[in-house]
Amino acid sequence: MRVVLETYGSRGDVEPMTGLALRLQALGAEVRVCAPPDFAELLDGIGVPLIPLGWPIRALATGAVPGKTSLADISAELTAMAYEAVAGAAEGGAAVVATGSFPAVAGARAAAEKLGVPYVFTSFSPSYLPSRHHAPRPWPGQEVPPEVTGNQALWDLDAEHKNALFGETINSHRASIGLPPVDGVRDYVFTDHPFLAADPVLGPWQETPELDVAQTGAWIRPDERPLPADLAAFLAAGAEPVYVGFGSMLVRGANPQDVSRAVIQAVRAQGRRVLLGSGWADLALIDDQDDCFVVGDVNHQELFGRVAAVVHHGGAGTTATAARAGAPQVLVPQVADQPYWAGRVTELGIGTGHDGPTPTAESLSAALKIALAPETAARAAVVAETVRADGAERAAKLLLDMIDRAGSAG
Incomplete structure (x- = not known):
């Protein structure tokens, strides 16, 4: 049977799908992934066919796609492109699983409907799913009248x-x-039976009668890559460094040089060595001191167990990886669900959220004091023992059971 996984977004949207893809393959399913062309090398490296979807995501995010500035135009094209990609990949298939950009997911749902195959929407954060227990985050540009305050009223809005x-x-x-x-396009896209691919400890779902949510745990692809030799040498040459990286995120309100200077000075102020993840923020060295090292794409599952703390943007995947490794965290949220994860890390006592999206040497140093405190490290070690590692396997089995039931009913 063929399962099509669709997402249009950054690495944080695609990486969990690779975890699910590999588990589905291990259980005998044929898998295809519809995702931005940026991730061809990633999918090729794990042996999962990529169906390119839309424009390169980094080019779109940085304004490098000519003429793509209007939300209406981008949305209309994404819906159509996602439909075409999924309809072609899923013809004769068994199911479609979708997440990421809302208009792209709408196109994926339409393709599944047209083909008559089961469709599952997946959220990587509880904060995206409507619930009387929490309020939605306003979309950029959305005006929320001050008199609208209740959670249900806010979700209606x-x-x-x-x-x-x-x-x-x-x-x-x-x-x-x-x-x-x-x-109602939101409820059409989300359905009343979505998957929630978030860890129950890090991002718990509170039951609500409106949605039948299947919380599987985070979808994690085991990473077996060794750390590069020069990085391993840096780690071995001194005390545990603080890792700072913002993944597939641009840091709002500052240029890369200013952000690099601020984070390096903040870590040095705490008496720690610095390990920079360059990422989309283009973090780089500011001098030739030997207490600072820069890396690109490396195995975070291996690395985070060997650092004193992790400073990051607050993506669901990075938050879960750091939590599994027992690494204290400082989250510098930029967009979307990242403020939610900053709040959860703070509530759990395994780190703290930075106040605002643009760190200064002073503001980040203050946050690092909390993350580097002995009690934070102790709490992070305790929570690490509770974080699930089998979310992708649970989701794969649920999905295959759903396909079997749909086939029996047909």
Whole structure:
């Protein structure tokens, strides 16, 4: 049987899908992944076919795709491109699993509907799913009237806002492929039975009668890569460093040189060596002192167990990887669900959230004092023992059971 996994987003959206893909393959399924062309090398490296979807995500995020500035135009094209990619990959298949950019997921859902195969929406954070237990995060540019304060009222407003942003383009595309319009695009895309690929300790889901959520745990792809020899030598040459990296994120409000200077000075102020992950933030050395080292894409699962703390953007995957390694964390959230994870790390006592998206030497140094405190390290070690490692396997089995039930019912 063939399962198609669709996502349009950064590395944090694609990486969990690779974990699920490998578990599905191990259970005998044929898997194809529809994702941005940036990740061809990643998918090729694990033996999973990539169906390129849309523009390169980094080019779109940095404004390097000419003429792609209007949300309406981008949304309409993404919906259509996702539909075409998924419809082609899933023809004759068994199921579609989708996450990432909302209009792209809408296209994936339409493809599954047109083909008559099961569809599963997946969230990597509880904060994205409607619930009376928490409020939604406003979308950029969304005006929330001050009198709207209750969680349910805020989620109703969220549904209205998504209809206003995407309803016309989604329904125009549906009409073009012979499908009827939908009234509430958010609930259509999310469904009432989504998967939640987040760890139950790090990101617990509180039951609500509106949604039948299957919380599987985070989808983690085991990384067997050894650390580069020069990085291993740096780690062995002194005390545990503090790792600072922002993954597939640009740091808002500052240029790379200023951010690099701020984070290096903050770590040095705590008497620690510095390990920079260059990433999209383009972190780099500011001098030739031997207490600082720069790395690119390396095995975080191996690395995070050998550092004193991890400073990062607060993506779901990085948060889970650091928590599994028992590394204290400082989260510098930029967008989306990252403030949620900063709050959870703070609540659990395994680190702290930075106040605002742009770190200074003083603000980050203050946050590092909390993360590097002995009690934070002790708490991080305790929580590490509770973080699940089998989320992708659980999800794969749930999905295959769902396919079997759908086949029996048919």
